[in-house]
Amino acid sequence: MxxxxxxxxxxxxxxxxxxxxxxxxxxxxxxxxxxxxxxxxxxxxxxxxxxxxxxxxxxxxxxxxxxxxxxxxxxxxxxxxxxxxxxxxxxxxxxxxxxxxxxxxxxxxxxxxxxxTGQFSSYVSAMRNLDVAGAASREIRRALAESLGAHAPVDFLMQNLRRERDRFDWRLNLLATGLCMRDLCxxxxxxxxxxxxxxxxxxxxxxxxxxxxxxxxxxxxxxxxxxxxxxxxxxxxxxxxxxxxxxxxxxxxxxxxxxxxxx
The missing domain is CATH 3.40.50.1820 (Alpha/Beta hydrolase fold, catalytic domain)
Structure with missing residues (x-):
């Protein structure tokens, strides 16, 4: 549907x-x-x-x-x-x-x-591995940069971050994106x-x-x-x-x- x-x-x-x-x-x-x-x-x-x-x-x-x-x-x-x-x-x-x-x-x-083929699966893994709920946005950005390297589009990925009730979460459905990555590529x-x-x-x-x-x-x-x-x-x-x-x-x-x- x-x-x-x-x-x-x-x-x-x-x-x-x-x-x-x-x-x-x-x-x-x-x-x-x-x-x-x-x-x-x-x-x-x-x-x-x-x-x-x-x-x-x-x-x-x-x-x-x-x-x-x-x-x-x-x-x-x-x-x-x-x-x-x-x-x-x-x-x-x-x-x-x-x-x-x-x-x-x-x-x-x-x-x-x-x-x-590309780095997209590593982006999903890095985002899923972060505990973003209680972190500050600068900490999340730094952790992504350290995990993915200097050439990764960290600022672009950070646009998926949303704040709800003073806690961060991802707008993107990371689980489904990761599971469907082969089809997406x-x-x-x-x-x-x-x-x-x-x-x-x-x-x-x-x-x-x-x-x-x-x-x-x-x-x-x-x-x-x-x-x-x-x-x-x-x-x-x-x-x-x-x-x-x-x-x-x-x-x-x-x-x-x-x-x-x-x-």
Whole structure:
């Protein structure tokens, strides 16, 4: 069963749904959404087990795509454009490939329809191993940095910390995230023969290893009309590293895709 996702919405115009990545929340994309809201109605949902959305034991890409489809139907959105980063990008691809008539186009940021290995499991383990309830936020930050090393996105992970009744807890469902990590790092095998013929933009951070030119043949096997853009001086978190360059690319693509949809 799909879950009813928490979300924020702003602006008016053609609908755009932005899907955040693992360990994130819709609010991570507020700056981008505020800029797009001049021309679009922008929706920022929290994925299941993230932010203010409900928790669940499982979080496959098929399930998360159904959650987004339920939001589209609940809000009576007419074929929105779906933008997704990392985990959200895989969710966006899954939605487009499994329900191609539900979306007008997809923009996928720094991820490909491939399997990945990385440090995400170590992030979950480090967060679960901390007794955050009675600790101060600076102590939690220091402990995460010591556990994960200098290059870990500690400040980003700390955004999952919430205070309730003078005690800290994690917004993120760490148990489910850890148990589902293999699926989250993979891409649904059931979609290998699917096709999405609509507009598709893939944006890579030039300093990131997640989306390389070598991935393009596999991308175009699923998304024949895919365009690939690279943003200079941006790592995996493109929206944090180069927000204006990302906005420029998204705006150009959205305007072109909107014009195509109206013809």
């Amino acid at each position: 799909p879950m009813e996702l928490a979300f924020e919405a702003l602006g008016s115009g053609p609908p755009v749904v932005i899907l955040h990545g693992l360990f994130g929340a819709g609010r991570n994309w507020t700056h981008v959404a505020q800029s797009l809201a001049a021309e679009y109605r922008v929706y920022l949902p929290d994925a299941r087990n993230h932010g203010a959305s409900p928790w669940a034991e499982s979080m496959s890409y098929a399930e998360m795509a159904h959650d987004v489809l339920a939001l589209i139907e609940q809000e009576a959105l007419q074929r929105p454009f779906v933008v997704g980063h990392s985990m959200g990008g895989k969710t966006a691809m899954t939605l487009a490939l499994s329900h191609p008539n539900a979306v007008a186009g997809v923009a996928v940021i720094d991820i490909a329809p491939e399997s990945y 993979d891409f649904p095998a059931a979609l290998r023969d699917a096709r999405y013929e609509g507009p598709a933009l893939f944006i890579a951070g030039a300093e990131s290893d997640y989306l390389q030119p070598a991935s393009l043949p596999g991308i175009r096997a699923l998304f024949p009309g895919a365009e690939l853009a690279r943003i200079a001086d941006a790592g995996h978190w493109v929206h944090a590293d180069q927000p204006e360059a990302l906005l420029c690319g998204l705006n150009d693509w959205l305007r072109e895709a909107c014009a195509l949809a109206q013809n």
